[in-house]
Amino acid sequence: MMKSPAVSLKNVSKTFDGVTVLQDVDLAILPGEIHGLVGENGSGKSTLVKILGGVYTPDRGTEIALRGEPVTLPVRDPQRNGLAIIHQDLALVEEMSVADNIGVSTGFERGLMSLISKRRERRIVLRLAQTFGLKLNPNQMVGELSPSERSVVAILRALRLLGEGTTGNVIVLDEPTAALPRGESIKLLEMLRTMASNGTAVLYISHRMNEVLDVCDRISVLRSGKLVATREASVTTQAEIVALMLGYELGEFYPKKHVRTNEAVRLEVRNLTYGGVSDVSFAAHQGEIVGITGLAGMGQDDIPYLLAGGRTRLKDQVRVDGQSVDGSPTSAKRAGMELVPGNRLRDALWLEATATENLTLPFLRTFRRGPLLRSRAETAFAVQEMHRYDVRPRSPRLQIAKFSGGNQQKIIMARTMHQNPRVILLHEPTQGVDAGAKKEILSLVRQAADNGAAVIVFSSDSEEVAQLCHRVLVMRYGSVSAELSPGEVAEDRIVSLSQRVSAVRRAS
Ligand SMILES: Nc1ncnc2c1ncn2[C@@H]1O[C@H](COP(=O)(O)OP(=O)(O)OP(=O)(O)O)[C@@H](O)[C@H]1O
Numbered sequence: 001m002m003k004s005p006a007v008s009l010k011n012v013s014k015t016f017d018g019v020t021v022l023q024d025v026d027l028a029i030l031p032g033e034i035h036g037l038v039g040e041n042g043s044g045k046s047t048l049v050k051i052l053g054g055v056y057t058p059d060r061g062t063e064i065a066l067r068g069e070p071v072t073l074p075v076r077d078p079q080r081n082g083l084a085i086i087h088q089d090l091a092l093v094e095e096m097s098v099a100d101n102i103g104v105s106t107g108f109e110r111g112l113m114s115l116i117s118k119r120r121e122r123r124i125v126l127r128l129a130q131t132f133g134l135k136l137n138p139n140q141m142v143g144e145l146s147p148s149e150r151s152v153v154a155i156l157r158a159l160r161l162l163g164e165g166t167t168g169n170v171i172v173l174d175e176p177t178a179a180l181p182r183g184e185s186i187k188l189l190e191m192l193r194t195m196a197s198n199g200t201a202v203l204y205i206s207h208r209m210n211e212v213l214d215v216c217d218r219i220s221v222l223r224s225g226k227l228v229a230t231r232e233a234s235v236t237t238q239a240e241i242v243a244l245m246l247g248y249e250l251g252e253f254y255p256k257k258h259v260r261t262n263e264a265v266r267l268e269v270r271n272l273t274y275g276g277v278s279d280v281s282f283a284a285h286q287g288e289i290v291g292i293t294g295l296a297g298m299g300q301d302d303i304p305y306l307l308a309g310g311r312t313r314l315k316d317q318v319r320v321d322g323q324s325v326d327g328s329p330t331s332a333k334r335a336g337m338e339l340v341p342g343n344r345l346r347d348a349l350w351l352e353a354t355a356t357e358n359l360t361l362p363f364l365r366t367f368r369r370g371p372l373l374r375s376r377a378e379t380a381f382a383v384q385e386m387h388r389y390d391v392r393p394r395s396p397r398l399q400i401a402k403f404s405g406g407n408q409q410k411i412i413m414a415r416t417m418h419q420n421p422r423v424i425l426l427h428e429p430t431q432g433v434d435a436g437a438k439k440e441i442l443s444l445v446r447q448a449a450d451n452g453a454a455v456i457v458f459s460s461d462s463e464e465v466a467q468l469c470h471r472v473l474v475m476r477y478g479s480v481s482a483e484l485s486p487g488e489v490a491e492d493r494i495v496s497l498s499q500r501v502s503a504v505r506r507a508s
């Protein structure tokens, strides 16, 4: 007999301003099941999650039931109903500490005379973090955390919300591992497995197909807002799932590496030391793609911002084509160095503005004639770029905040590439980007290198680093601990070099 679903969705539809983004989606998640939900950027995954979370009201006809009981949305008191949702944007408060972010949504731990016990709160955070083998300072402000540390906080908050070990719960995770290095996402996936074996129903959204196939029992595929298939993970393949997502076969995924020798040095970094980065030196040549990777918190996430993000003054530690860069965004720009930041919502987008305005911001003056803005030319340019990068929907006047994560990233890449940079710093360039778009973005990166740019990829995705980069530096505790030359670059070597971390340091 079929178990009755922990959560069932029937005929879920959602229309925004006349545009249907979800159409009659039926989905049931069984207790004890990890159910994958995959689909291209913009296919409607987050919208579905937001309907369940009460952020959006669905169209009429939508029916939702929890443990067989029909519910009206928004679900009242989700915690009591055993429903926890981790949204794609994590919804953390930057100005609050880690412990307060976790405590505020779950009800703080109370001690004597029901005063909030900060000490207990901190202990709980430490214990939860330890299950992941992670160091997290409960007192640190969330605004200071790296992307992967933020996801961990959001996940810990949800786990805490549901209470450990209770059955019949539903947990929904919208791309929880997008910012996590392989080693850490494995820990999260193990945790989900444990939760599922205790009877929790898990809805798991991700663009990392290998993880989805590894961890899920069943996988549902959305294409343009419609559910096209649900498959048992044990009988399907990555190629089949991707083909279902796209509607066509993707073929060879990574672009070919063009090995070039004897090219001039474009970027030179010498003895870079600041905060968690100590004495890092490397060079990148014309046409070269260099990967810098490591476990979370090893310093690699800080380097792009030290080079180009205005975080600190530099004294001749960084040169582009021999020209010294002083660490300010203006001097980086002048030298032809462009940064694509990892946190696009915060650092790369002007959220209130349209797709066009975000695309043309750095070179707006090229669309001016005297005091007038040639907005027809500006829009024509935007349409052309959105076409070239296959941004969907192709709506130049739509507010950028309303595009899906992957499509926002394509707009940022289009803007960056248009400036013909000499050095491109990419921080987690394909985080949250679907298979089709990832292929396009990586081939653009390869093209930029073939045209002479030096590209530095700061990524936690070891497969991507191995497949894309000519040379790879692995970081541990702020320094470069190993370098793989072109003949040595391979994913398993990157993973094992990253993980050789002394047990003593990790436990402290
Ligand atoms: N508030 C909104 N107003 C108008 N359109 C919206 C709004 N929110 C989302 N959309 C549109 O709905 C579609 C589905 O978006 P959604 O965020 O659900 O995609 P997704 O599958 O989660 O993509 P990704 O993998 O990039 O996160 C997109 O075309 C998006 O532009």
Ligand SMILES: [Mg+2]
Residues within 6 Å of the ligand: 045, 046, 047, 088, 174, 404, 405
């Ligand atoms: Mg989404």
